[in-house]
Amino acid sequence: MRTPVSAVVVNPAKVADLGLLRSTITDTLAAAGWAAPMWLETTVDDPGAGQAGAAVRDGAEVVLVCGGDGTVMSCVTALAGTGVAMAVLPAGTGNLLAANLGLTGDLATGIEVVLQGGRRLIDVGTAGDQSFAVMAGMGFDAHMLDATNDTAKKHLGWLAYLGGAVQHLRGRQMRLQITLDDRPSFHRRARSVIVGNVGRLQGGMRLLHDAQPDDGLLDIAILSPRTLWHWATLGWGLLLRKRSVARMEILTAARIDIRASRTQPRQLDGDLIAPGDRLLITVRPNALLLCVPQPATDPDLAHDAGAAARDAALREPVRA
Template identity: 85%
Template sequence: MHTPLSAVVVNPAKVPDLDSLRRTITDSLTAAGWPAPLWLETTVDDPGAGQATAAVRAGAEIVLVCGGDGTVMACVTALAGTGVAMAVLPAGTGNLLAANLGLTGDVAVGLDVVLQGGRRLIDVGVTGDQSFAVMAGMGFDASMLDATNATAKRHIGWLAYIGGAARHLRGRPMRVRITLDDRPPFDRRARSVIVGNVGRLQGGMRLLHDARPDDGLLDIAILSPRTLWHWATLGWGLLLRRRSVPRVEILTAARIDIRSTRVQPRQLDGDLIAPGNQLLITVRPNALLLCVPQPATDPDLAHDIDAVPHTAATSDREPARS
C-alpha cells in the first residue's frame, strides 16, 4: 500500500496552539499508516508560496495548508500545475476556499477529507504572478474586506463583514471598461466587479449560480447598485438564493480585463492585494489538484466542488457567453 509523503504549511499567527495542532495532524496521519509530515511555517516575508514550493521539491505528494485566505492563496499559486494535491485545514476566520468545500474550522474534518482520498482537478484564475481558486474582485468587495474589523472577525466570523460592508454602501461607483476574451469592450458604472471560479460568498450566499470549477471558464458578476434600496434588494435576492438578482449582471469568459478610470481596492480569494486601476485575469484550466469531501452531501457543494477520486471531472458547460 502506497503511503504518500505529506507536508503541512501553517501560518502560526492563525493557530492558538501550534504544538497541539502538530500533534493532532501527525497522530492522524501516522495512525493511517502515513509517514510523519514535513512541517513548514509561514513568515511575514513569505506567506506560504516558498514553503509549498519547498514541500514539492522535497517530494511531498500532498500539501496540507492551515491558515487564512492569504496562506491558502499563496499555496494555490505555488502548487498550481505541479500535480501535487492541496488540502485545506481552515484557520483564521473567513477562508473562502474552505467555505466552498463545505469545511468548518474543525481540523479533524479536514484530515478526514485528506485520508478519504477524494481528489479533483480544478481551474485557477491568474492575475500577474498570483493565482486564485475562488474569487477575485475590484471595488466594493475589496473595500469591505479592508474595512472589516479583525477583532470582530475573530469573535463572530463572517458576520463581521456586514460591518465592513455598511461603511461603504454609499461609496462612489467606479467607471470601468471591461473586455471579455476577444469581444468588443463595454463600459459600466459599477460598485464592484467580481470574477469567480466557484459561486459561494461568505455565509453560504451564492452569487454565481452557474460557476463550475473545472470548465475552463470564469464567471463575472458586475454589481451596480446606486441606492440603499438597491443594496437591500440585491442582498435580499442573494439571501433567498435567487438566480436573477437586481443590479447584478452575470457574464462568462476565459480572459477578463477590467480597467477603471481611477485606482481601486482589489482582492484575490478574500485577501487584499495592492490597489490598482486594472485587473487582468486569465484562467488556467485543471491546474490545481484539490482534496475534496467524498462524497459531497450538500447539493450546493456538489454543484461547485463535487468529489471525483484522483481525476478531473468532465464538463458539459457551454462555451463562453456574453
C-alpha cells in the same frame, strides 16, 4: 510499501495551540502508516507560497494547508500546475474555498479526507503572478475587506464583514471598460466587479449560481447599485437566492480585462492586493488537485485527477 510524502503549511497566527495541531496531524497520519510530515510555518514576509513551493521541491505528494484565505491563496499560487494535492484545514475567518467545495472545518475530519484519497481537479484564476481558487474583485468588495479589522473577525466571524460593508455603501461608482475573451469591449458604471471560480459568499450567500470550479470558465458579477435602496433590493434578492437580481449583471469568460478610470482597491480570495486601475484575470483549467471527501462530486474527476494533473504539470512550467 512506500508511504506518501506530505507536508503541512501552517499560519501560526491562526492557530491557538500549535503544539496540539502538530501532534494531532502527525499522530493521525502515523496511525495510517504515513511518515511524519514536513512542518513549514508561514511568516509575515511569506504567507505560504514559498513554503508550499519548498514542499513540492522536497517531494511532497500532499500539502496540508492550515490557515485563513490568505494562506490558502498563497499555497494555491505555488501548487497550481504541479500535480501535488492540496488539502485545506481551515483555521481563519473566511475559508471560502472550503465552504464552496463542502470541505469540513473540523481538523480530524479534514485529515481523514486526506487519508481517504478523494481528489478533484479544479480551475484556478490568475492575476499577474498570483493565483486564486475562489473569487477576485475590484471596488466595493475590496473596500469592505479593507475596512474590516482582524479583532472583529476573530470575535464575530464572517459577520464582521457587514460592518466594513456599511462604511462603503455610499461610495462612488467606478467607470469601467471591460473586455471578455476576444469580444468587443463595453463600458459600465459599477460599484464592484467580482470574478468567481465558485459562487458562494460569506455566510452562505450565493452570488454566482452557475459557477463551477472545473468548467474552464470564470463567472463575472457586475454590481451597479447607486442608492441605499438599490443595495437593499440587491441584498434581499441574494438572500432569497434569486437567479436574476436587479443591479447585478452576470457574464462568463476565460479572460477578463477590467480597466478603471482611477485606482481602485483589489482583492484575491479575500486577501487585499496592491490597488490599481486594472485587473486582468485568466483561467487555468484543471490546474489544482484538491483533496475532497470521497466520493467526489464528479467520480471521473476523483479517480483520474492525479494522473491528469501530473500530465498538465509536464506541459506547463511551474511558477514559483
